[in-house]
Amino acid sequence: MTSPAHVIRTQLPNPPPPIEVLLKTVHAAVxxxxxxxxxxxDVRGKSSVTDFLVIASGTSTRHVKSIADQVIKFAKNLDVMPLGVEGEREAEWVLVDLGDVVVHVMLPRVREFYALERLWTVGDQRPDEPVTEDDRG
Structure with a gap:
């Protein structure tokens, strides 16, 4: 006595949107x-994890969390589900991993302390460019 096989219908996920569309959507959200x-x-060639970082500041923990939530909402409208979201509880620094784009939303003091912009742009300056006060920190 055999039972009939159960058929499970699957659907291939939609292809991810072009990176330009994802970046435009992230910018619209923030x-x-x-x-x-x-x-x-642009961290292509510097990171094997992602292609672009978008860094933004919020004025309070509530604002930081709201901005990150808006990024998630806008991404879901493109059928892009975050691979991970970190820091929502404290909301001083919320990271939203969208694969090709990782979004960091931070309080200004946290952003200044970690200085991600400087970390990821070291070596981008041509040797013949003068160093400014901003570059020295």
Whole structure:
């Protein structure tokens, strides 16, 4: 006596959107909630984990969390599910991993302390460019 086989219907996921579309969507999300000092850093060739970092500041922990939530909401509209979200509880620094783009939303004091922009742009300056006060920290 055999039972009939159960058929499980599967569907291949939609292909991810082009990176330009994902970046544009991330920028729209952070701008929608008035994030401060938004910076995009191309880390292709420097990181095997992601292609772009988007770093933004919020004015309070509530603002930081709201901006990160908006990034997630806008990404889901593209059928992009975050690979991970870290730091939501404290909301001083929330990381949203969208694969090709990783978004960091931080309080200004946390952003200044960790200085991700400097960390990921070291060596990008041409040797013939003068060093400014901003570069020295």
């Amino acid at each position: 701008e929608d909630l008035k994030a401060k000092d938004v910076v995009e850093i």
